[in-house]
Amino acid sequence: MLTTPSQPFTVSRLNRTVRLLLEDEIGLVWLTGELSNLVLHGSGHWYFSLKDPGAQVRCAMFRGNNRRVAFRPQEGQQVLVQARLSLYEPRGDYQLVVESMRLFGEGQLQLQLEQLKQRLQAEGLFDVERKRPLPSHPRQIGIITSPTGAAIRDMLQVLARRAPDLPVVIYPSPVQGAEAAPRLLQALELAWTRNECDVLLIGRGGGALEDLWSFNDERLVRAIAHSPIPIVSAVGHETDVTLSDFAADLRAPTPSAAAELVSPDLGHRQERLARLAQRLERSLRHRLALQQLPLQQLARRLQLQDPQRQLQQRQQGWDRLLLRLQQAGQRLARPAEQRLQLLRQRLLAGSPAHRLAQQRQSLAQLEHGLRLGIQRQTRQGRQQLALAAARLQDLSPLAILARGYALTYDSQGQLLHSSQQVQEGDEVETRLHQGRLRLKVLKRLA
Structure with a gap:
């Protein structure tokens, strides 16, 4: 410029x-x-x-x-x-x-x-095209790590919670020091040879760069990149980065996160199984319906050509004809029956037996009415007699005596009405409500 x-x-x-x-x-x-x-x-x-x-x-x-x-x-x-x-x-x-x-x-x-x-990276070991997807439902998981570290405990706890029925194989190896990289490589090769896991987790807990250096070993990184089994790298914390993370098919921020990434959640698996069961049921019903359709068509054709069905249809036709014949006979016979019934009623009305029955019925009604009248008259007479007896009782001297009064008679049995009818020294008799008294007149008062 x-x-x-x-x-x-x-x-x-x-x-x-x-x-x-x-x-x-x-x-x-x-x-x-x-x-x-x-x-x-x-x-x-x-x-x-x-x-x-x-x-x-x-x-x-x-x-x-x-x-x-x-x-x-x-x-x-x-x-x-x-x-x-x-x-x-x-x-x-x-x-x-x-x-x-x-x-x-x-x-x-x-x-x-x-x-x-x-x-x-220039060789293409870290290219995205080399990455393989993880199995969505692994049958068995392999873990390459120290058997005594905190990472293995964290991963096993997560797997036990999310997928308790998922088998886990541990390939033990040191994860720090001069022997760590060769031993990690041996554990990785052992997992390939046994070929018993669908996915492998390799990693350890956090630490300084020197502590994580074994996961930057070139031989181990190349082995991870060419692994026939998908590998998840779970080295250190989220801020720790090693070359194993770049070479693996998936990098997890922590060992616990790696366990979550490879293990299907039990609840999600149950929901997925339920959805698959519903799809299977719908598919089976659909296929069954498709298979039943020709059978139903053949069954309808067989029903149409069935001799028994044809015989039933003929019998049904005969039954309808017989019913129509019976109905026609009934229509023709109905006027004659009505006339016969009328004559029977007229004959019955003029029959002596019928008239005798009517007279007997009238006599029974009169007899019943007479019986009711006598009963009614008797009941009324009894009521009147009771009323008269009550009145007579009210007027009876005995009733008066019951109220505290008394009747006094002289020696001749004559009822005394006045003290002038007796003399001093006469004997008199007093009748009470209950019993009699014989008295002597000591003094006559006015």
Whole structure:
């Protein structure tokens, strides 16, 4: 890009052009150095310099990237960074925009890891086209891990909860140290030889990069990529990444998540079995209906040609003719029967026996009426007699005596009405309601 005195660059344009050249031509670089002039800004961004004995360079690490740094940066630390070359245009300062940062020892491993990753990726070992789908309903699951670690306990707990009837085979192997990678490879080859599992889980719990290094072993990574059995890599926590994760058919963020990914949930399996049973039942009913249709057609044809059915139809026709004949005879005989019935009624009305029966019936009615009249008269007479007896009782002297009165007679038996009818010294007799008294008149009062 040429300039002339008539068309010079402005400072802003120059800085912008230099920034674009640096970013486009050089791109990402790996750099190691010592932290200095560290500023942890309140905005969340980090500003610092990387230096060695001969030079230094300004760096900026923005908040979105520094959140992934696993340690707290301090002055004087040796670090390995991956950065993008750039230029701060307002001051024209050449700088690095850091995207990742690790301590230098871990950074060396990370650098080796990145180089191996790029080489294997160039061979196509990590291509998506190589990935195979996991079986939706595995018959048996294999786990390659340490038999005493926390990862195996987590995976077995998840499998026991989600699919308690799913068999599990454990291929034990150390997962850390110099012997881990060869032993992991042996366990993997044993699983291939026995060929008893539909899917394999390989992994361990979390740890530092050195702890997980066996899962970056090139031989193990190549074996995982070419495994005849689908493999799920479950190494460390979600933030831990190894080459085994890239080579496996599926990468799980944790061992527990790997167990969930390969095990069908019991409730979902039951629902799926219920749906399959319904589909099977509908299919069987449909096929049965299709098979029954020709049979029904043959059965209808057989019914139409059945001699017994034809005989039944003829018998039914004869029954209808006989019924019509009977109905016609009844219609012809009905007037004669009505006339005969009328004559019988007239003869019966003029018969002596009929008249005698009528007279007897009338006599019985009169006799019944007479009996009722006598009973009614007798009942009325008894009622009148009772009333008269009651009145007579009320007028009887005895009734008066019952109320406390008495009757006194002289010696001749004459009823006394006045004290003038007796003399002093006469004997009299007094009748009470109950009993009699014989008295002597001692003194006559007025």
